[in-house]
Amino acid sequence: MHLLAFNGSPRLRGNTWTLLNQLKRGAEEAGATTEEVILNKQHIKPCQACESCKKTLVCRIKDDMAPLYGSILSADMIVIGTPVYFWSMSAQMKAFVDRWYALDLDPIRPRLAGKRFGLVVCYADSATETASGVVYAFKSAAAYFDMRFYEPLLVTAGDRNDAAGNPQALQAAFALGQEIAKP
């Protein structure tokens, strides 16, 4: 079982990174192999809505997203980690997710069905509603692709070290990793 995590934060060793790290440790303890892709280090152009993938079944944009399609399709678990930026996801994450358009094609879409889908969101606000747009987007996408959506981990963390200093959040991230990777 392989868990593939996508980190949408530009902060190295920030809150999203810390929580995903814990989640990966939990998944590894449950027997999974894990991998994290830092989207900020990838060159991923926004979808151009050219619709050419509809004809060719491949995205026409040749950038760092190209190899990630195969990685997504071969992973058993997909985990998304993003900070809230203006009540939404980060721009890095949005560009990445929009490129899933090229996975929403008849022969390909069914290959996503049944994969496990985890979500980690952090934000400065103390109200969890701040993350509701992000949760709605990914819960809807997971349902659309017939993926198994796990209860998201929502963490208040404004400064970059807040999550690292929050034992409850670290434990919850570890537990989510264990849960998602449960054989």
Ligand SMILES: Cc1cc2nc3c(=O)[nH]c(=O)nc-3n(C[C@H](O)[C@H](O)[C@H](O)COP(=O)(O)O)c2cc1C
């Ligand atoms: C451009 C930008 C927009 C943000 N917008 C929000 C917001 O709408 N609501 C919120 O609670 N926090 C907001 N934040 C705070 C981040 O979500 C918060 O600091 C988060 O912990 C960052 O995660 P990271 O350390 O993984 O990058 C924003 C931060 C930035 C840089």
